Amino acid sequence: MVSLTRHMIAVGLLAASMGLSGCGPAATTQSKANQTAATGNQDQFPLASLGIINAKLRTPVAGRPSAGYLGIENQGQEADRLMAITSPDFGRVEMHDTQSDGGMKKMVKLDGVEIGPGNTVDFAPGGKHLMLFEPTRPLKNGDTVSMELTFANAGPMTIRFTVLDEIPRQPSGMGDMDHSKMDHSQMDHSGMDHGAMDAPKQ
Structure with a gap:
């Protein structure tokens, strides 16, 4: 029973870790998109x-x-x-x-x-x-x-x-x-x- 409990905890931690790593690039991309929207055409006429x-x-x-x-x-x-x-x-x-x-x-x-x-x-x-x-x-x-x-x-x-x-x-x-x-x-x-x-x- 103790072994099963430890296994379930390990699986949960692994899933959480994969979820966080998957969110990383998406969050960065969204941040850049927000920055682009805020600056408008600043890249063209900085x-x-x-x-x-x-x-x-x-x-x-x-x-x-x-x-x-x-x-x-x-x-x-x-x-x-x-x-x-x-x-x-x-x-x-x-x-x-x-x-x-x-x-x-x-x-x-x-x-x-x-x-x-x-x-x-x-x-x-x-x-x-x-x-x-x-x-x-x-x-x-x-x-x-x-x-x-x-x-x-x-x-x-x-x-x-x-x-x-x-x-x-x-x-x-x-x-x-x-x-x-x-x-x-x-x-x-x-x-x-x-x-x-x-x-x-x-």
Whole structure:
């Protein structure tokens, strides 16, 4: 009787062991499936393929917009497009480009910017840049500003910009037009020539 009881216990333990080993791979597969469902198309357009560098903006001057700069690196295999930028610290944020038209320099508002695979797009003085209007709080040198960059494929990405009194000038064939020191209240950027307008430093 004792021998039979021991045999039944051994069989029960063996069955339990086989059941656990059978559940192992299935549980792992289910976990991976859940992870895939949670990330959606992240494998096709991973957020990690987009890198943001040198995010900074000029300290706002009362009554005038600030200028923001950054670099966007696309390390993925697919092109992406920056569609919009918002910030809780500003009423609105626009993307602008400084272009040449018949030897004259002109600022043009952009609806979006494409970043090709393996490419880097720079928002820098004298070229593409951000214009930030209507600050919602006082900002000083060293502060940080949160902005949400929305991409067509990667989706929204929150980036912190550093506020600086002075932005290092970079060589550019377009020159460095300091829009943050200009009065934009009555300006029509779409057809305006900014070539000779570089307000003095304050």
